[in-house]
Amino acid sequence: MKKSRLDLRSLTASKKTCEHCHDDDGHNHNDTSEGFNINLYFPAIISFIILIIGITIDYFNTLPFFEGYVRLAWYLTAYIPVGFPVIKEGWKSIKKGNFFTEFFLMGIATIGAFGIGDYPEGVAVMLFYAVGELFQSAAVKRAKGNIKALLDLRPDQALVYRNNSFIAVSPEEVKIGEKIQVRVGEKVPLDGELISEKGFFNTAALTGESKPYSLKKGKPIYAGSINLDGVVEIKTTKKFNESSIARILDMVQNATARKSKTELFIRKFARIYTPIVVYLAIGLTLLPYFFVDDYVFRDWLYRALIFLVISCPCALVISIPLGYFGGLGAASRNGILFKGASFLDTMTKINTVVMDKTGTVTKGVFKIQDLVTIQIFTEAEFMKYLIAIEEQSTHPIAKAILEYKTEGEGFKATDVSEIAGKGLKGTVNGKIVLAGNKALLTSNKINVSTEIDNIVESIVLVAIDGKFAGYVTIADELKDDAHQAIKEIRAAGITKIIMLSGDKDSITQKVAKQLGIDWAKGGLLPEDKLEEVEKLKKLPSTKVAFIGDGINDAPVLAVSDVGIAMGGLGSDVAVETADVIIQTDQPSKIAKAIEIGKSTRSIVWQNIALAFGVKVVVLMLGAGGVATMWEAVFADVGVALLAILNAVRLQRMNWD
Template identity: 80%
Template sequence: MKKKKINLRDIDTEKHAGEHTHDDGHNHSSPESVGKFKTYIPAIFSFVMLLAGIGLDYFDILFFKEWVRIIWYVVAYLPVGFPVIKEGWNSIKNGDFFTEFLLMSIATIGAFAIGEYPEGVAVMLFYAVGELFQNAAVNRAKSNIKALLDVRPNEALVYRNGAYVSVAPETVKIGEKIQVRVGEKVPLDGTLLSEKGSFNTAALTGESKPDTIQKGASVFAGSINLDGVVEIETTKEFKDSSIARILDMVQNATARKSKTELFIRKFARIYTPIVVFLAIGLTFVPYLLVDDYVFRDWLYRALIFLVISCPCALVISIPLGYFGGLGAASRNGILFKGASFLDSMTKVNTVVMDKTGTVTKGVFKIKDVVSGINLEPALSGVEGEAEFMKYLMAMEAQSTHPIARAILEYKAEGEDFKATKVSEIAGKGLKGTVNDKTVLVGNKALMNSNSIEVPSDTESIVESIVMVAIDNKFVGYVTIADELKEDAHQAIKEIRDSGISKIIMLSGDKDSITQQVAKELGIDWAKGGLLPEDKLTEVEKLKAQPGAKVAFIGDGINDAPVLAASDVGIAMGGLGSDVAIETADIIIQTDQPSKIARAIKIGRSTRSIVWQNIGLAFGVKIVVLILGAGGLATMWEAVFADVGVALLAILNAVRLQRMKWE
């Protein structure tokens, strides 16, 4: 059986073809559903004719003799046999002689030639049933991709010439304002202009919980607006949007074959011609070796041999097994960029992860505000903290750093201060003027370079610290902390439970924070204060260890070199850094580190099922081949060894799409 190529364009055409309704207002059977039923008619017809023929043979009906019997079984054979013979002939014309179509054609026509009409029909009928099972499995995979296609928006309300007009999303440019009504899909990635919005992002992340965001936050194409009319400023063109990128990755994933899959395809091309020549030898060589040689008997054995040896079960079930694994992962918010990475995940024994955005939320919040140290009289007293924060916020308003955004969330009563002449001092902080006072905001290095004495108790602070000096006097500091993700502890436990021997954290954050997080999560070894090139060096050292297979998990642009260098690169956040996503081999769409262990489980289950199918196919075929060559197996055993094993293998592969991974 040949493997069906899944093409998104074809699926899209099928989807729209199936949406037709008549003008009478009633829903009728779609052309798609009618087409599906028609595919079963030839097999049903052949099955009924075969059963009727066997019944007429059994009861020895008078008219069912000689030419009537031949015509009856030929009529039963043609609906299922002609398409296979035609496919075999087309393959021969294209220079591909030894295919499973040729094997099945020779075997069944040969059965007719020696008068074994029911067996000839049965072999081809069950072969056709196997094709139908394969189509059903592929259609199931197609339906998973259709679910993604269904979230592709087909129009955008864009603000042009003083009004909102409906246009194709492909025509909207970056920076234009679009409107999304309740229940509509967001057509392009952008930034929320409305005060707040609630969106269903299940199609993108697999997360069913609605996502409520505030003004200025990112909104992604394919999300569904759940609450009120919202306005969005586009930040990407349609072709670069989140949903377009995910669809592209899904389509490309089917084209990236695993080593096992590629081996089986190559094996079948060598194996099939060998089988054909062995069958020819089994027919004629015994003439030279046995005294009671009967051509018909040895031809029958050779035909059985051909049917048994058809590599259908291997050629079909292995790609379907991997595709089932890809589909199961997608439904769990995990995108493998190819079947080869399902295999790679099974070999990983060392997991290295970034900290910020991977096991922590990457959303900074003020933990402590400490003011009143050397404060001037104007800043002392009950209102000291509020005024201190106004100085700090005035400076941080000029910065785009994530820590600055956290500080600006502080609510201070009264009129805000304004900062002027603000300059950034690389790697240290900011310098500027607020209320005619010189203000320094930054780290200890900034204070030291300006000869400002820093209290000794700040040395023991683990969290990120922002220090403030006014007119060369240290006046206070704030500590900024990042929160662990809700499933961070669960993620480390499950990764360890999956058999990973070594879990490591490498971070660009200060080493004290990195060590604290690593200790809290129970990570084996951690190192902080690393530049991207430092992370790369550490991962290359790990890879150089004998037998090490390293997976690296990161989320930012600075993680891209390490993602590319590791044996398996995993990007946290299918909606995160474009560079990280493009570089990684696996995308965790939900930003949940606990999905890493799930990806390992899916990879291992996929590989297990693939090898079960290989063992089943070879095991049964070898046994029945020996029986067939010795004359102990009939065509019915051959049918089971070929089509029966193929059906069992397909059903085994389909299990992946039904498994629970919680």
């Protein structure tokens, strides 16, 4: 980078990202350099030193020769380092037919100041403008830092086992089912299943959770996780472009391209506003000649130049996108991915939350809740009979039963048969064992205790040698933060919370009652859920957010005002369809997403009010001849910096 000029490439790159520029300017818009770079500020520092020396000489009048062309040359020397890049960018825009840019406004205003002999003011305006642009660029980079950090998760290579050794290849070249090796401190390059006995991983960048996770053999591991302990081996289950990290990167890159309505409005407004103020400035210079007796061209031109400086829309067009970048970054840092700034806005309007049950507020993993024995069997003996026969089944309930641990050697079952819609029948240790629903036992003329009729959970009844022996209830567990989630969603201003589930209605109603949900309905097919949400959307002033995780939730996620998917356990279809992704699978993040959306919108509108308010006041003062070029600088650069500081607050807020 050359030291002789202010690097406006980084400035216009950040502006382009914020839709400030109206045309492609050919700059590098992917500038991701971070940290303080003195080279960027060097021209401004030189300009500042020369300007201060010139003002000092003017004030004390110590050098008689410092006048005329000498004085002009001195201030031109101060002006060129910061003014030339701006004028150059303005000329490029003019050649492309885009006259009315902030570069054009600042160039005309400062050149005009030189034309009427106000050299220090001309240099000062351009200097403060250039410094303000540098600060704006730094703020945009900071705001985008949390999002761009995800790009660093893209692994450069994968160590794949081929030809009896591990070789380094591009992650895109690794096939499903191949074995890869990940060393300590390296990122997992693809989604897979842990082959090693155990592993210890940092998933903070994926989930927003700082707590490292310990995984055992056979457990899924996601691309982007960092290996913390020992060399591990993984069998890949997805191609790189289908992996969790590739999916996140795609969503993040698309998020900044989806503008909010506020951003789009300001962009259109700036296109109309800028030429209007240019014509007003021309009118302010020339029209008073016909109405003012003591018209002095220089005085009215000075007022018009002040008018131009004040009217520069920098504070608006940079602080608004910056506010949304801050919101997207804050959400990303908390494990919440918005697929666009527009959804930050929409979240603030949600007043009805509809949620699925399984996988959303429950863990989606069935476990034994109660074990009751009726006969003389101990719990351990009872479970050995039940486990022996359930080993022959692949049903999810059978898997939950098989996780029960018993001491001693287990029993073996023979002649096991499945009775459709009822359960299993077999022989265990010479005894006939039935395991299933009430219909199975009654069809075999076995009396069942009436107490089971009041049980809403899934239940497995067991009969041994023709007698009712007991039962186990199987249920999905609530997530640890489920109660907290409902409480915080209400605190966020949601007036109605509804649960729609495909699980049987009795279980759905029980979970809803436990959590304090307003209304619930179970036993629904995907089309039934869709119908219920469409009914809600037809109600006046109702904005609906739906939270789900399964393939069957995809239609409802698509039709909702905001679709929110659980990104960890959620299906790919649900994640692709949703507008917001909760990477941690924690329902309590929903309230946080609403809070971040509201804070973002509040800061954006504060910036709009600040920019318009100050500019209108100083514009009137400038037109009336009260304000000077120094007030104009504050109304432009000063307000922009205040707006930036306000927007940066989003990144410093504590969302815990």
